[in-house]
Amino acid sequence: MTIPVDKLSDPAVRSLLSALNAGNRDAFFAALTENATMSDDGSERDLAQWVDREIFTSHGHIDVQTEKAAGRALVANYRNDTWGEMRTAWRFTVDGTRVSRIETGQA
Template sequence: MSLPTDRLTHPAVRALVTALNANDEQAFFAALTPDATMSDDGSDRDLRQWTDREVFGSRGHLAVRSQSDDGLSLVADYRNDTWGEMRTRWEFTVTDGKVSRFETGQA
């Protein structure tokens, strides 16, 4: 059973996940700091290229299974049209109320 997005503890993480699941690219980037960075499976990636391919170009969706670390760590089933569904972990760093970095990978 997934956790409803509105029950995510951290407001910055909740805003980012809500935008991702709505396929709302504008709201997604508004939830990030201008210099935000990310990594996938331990390798830094270009944030715009990665989200174009893995999220917005392939209808990405996060079904959150659990949260910890005051809502800054998630375990979720992530699916998109390219890879199907897989269990993933997400770690977020928040600066001034926005996500400044996220790290994701298979759980």
């Protein structure tokens, strides 16, 4: 069963993933802190480069399956034009009202 993005518990994560699914790069970056960081499968990545490659130029979309840790730990089916669909785990660190860190990888 999929959890609609607009029903996620954490408002910062909800804003970030709503922007992701809408393909709205400006709103996505507005939902992040200025110095936000990320890792993919345990390796640190350049956030802007990763987001452009894995989300916006490849039409990324996330379908959340489960949420834990007050909406900051998710398991989701993520798909894009490059890799197809895969089961992924996502962890978010929130600073105030914006996301300061994204950790993702295969679930």
